[in-house]
Amino acid sequence: MRDNIFLIGFMGAGKSTIARSLRDLYAMRLIEMDEQIERQEGMKISRIFKEKGEAYFRALETALLEGLRCEMNTVVSCGGGVPMRQCNVDAMRQSGRIVYLSAKPETIFARVRHAHNRPLLEGNMNVAYIEKLLQERLPKYLAAADVIVETDGRSAREICRDIVRQ
Numbered sequence: 001m002r003d004n005i006f007l008i009g010f011m012g013a014g015k016s017t018i019a020r021s022l023r024d025l026y027a028m029r030l031i032e033m034d035e036q037i038e039r040q041e042g043m044k045i046s047r048i049f050k051e052k053g054e055a056y057f058r059a060l061e062t063a064l065l066e067g068l069r070c071e072m073n074t075v076v077s078c079g080g081g082v083p084m085r086q087c088n089v090d091a092m093r094q095s096g097r098i099v100y101l102s103a104k105p106e107t108i109f110a111r112v113r114h115a116h117n118r119p120l121l122e123g124n125m126n127v128a129y130i131e132k133l134l135q136e137r138l139p140k141y142l143a144a145a146d147v148i149v150e151t152d153g154r155s156a157r158e159i160c161r162d163i164v165r166q
């Protein structure tokens, strides 16, 4: 695949899983933004938030995306907050297609409820909070998306085929 694919969506929408499947099915290179930032900073995302603050983390996300402009045939699994900044959307649009993976709040909750690696959900691990934050973010996710793919109740293979077909 010549174009890069940027997977966006809420935490737990399945971005990492689908990114790995796309890599395996279509021999693409994979960039997992959160992992790359953790490697670069030598600390977990939750510690970056705690010790350096969210604004510092958001600046790292933007810098990472800016550095991807020359990539080809790459699938990028974006952090859930990436499309909240217009400059990030502009950078993604310049080097590929943006795919929004949608999921219902109940599905998201079921996927993330036992994890403790997402500072925004610590202390807020419930469907009502997820629904509220998702509603706040939805206009930006939708505005950024070239392609929208539902993930509820679908297999990774099915979702990948849908992405490539679209």
Ligand code: S3P
Binding pocket: 009, 010, 011, 012, 015, 034, 045, 078, 079, 080, 081, 082, 117, 118, 119, 120
């Ligand atoms: C965030 C999502 C996380 C991570 C950070 C902030 C967000 O990534 O980047 O905790 O603002 O939605 P995932 O969407 O991969 O969980």
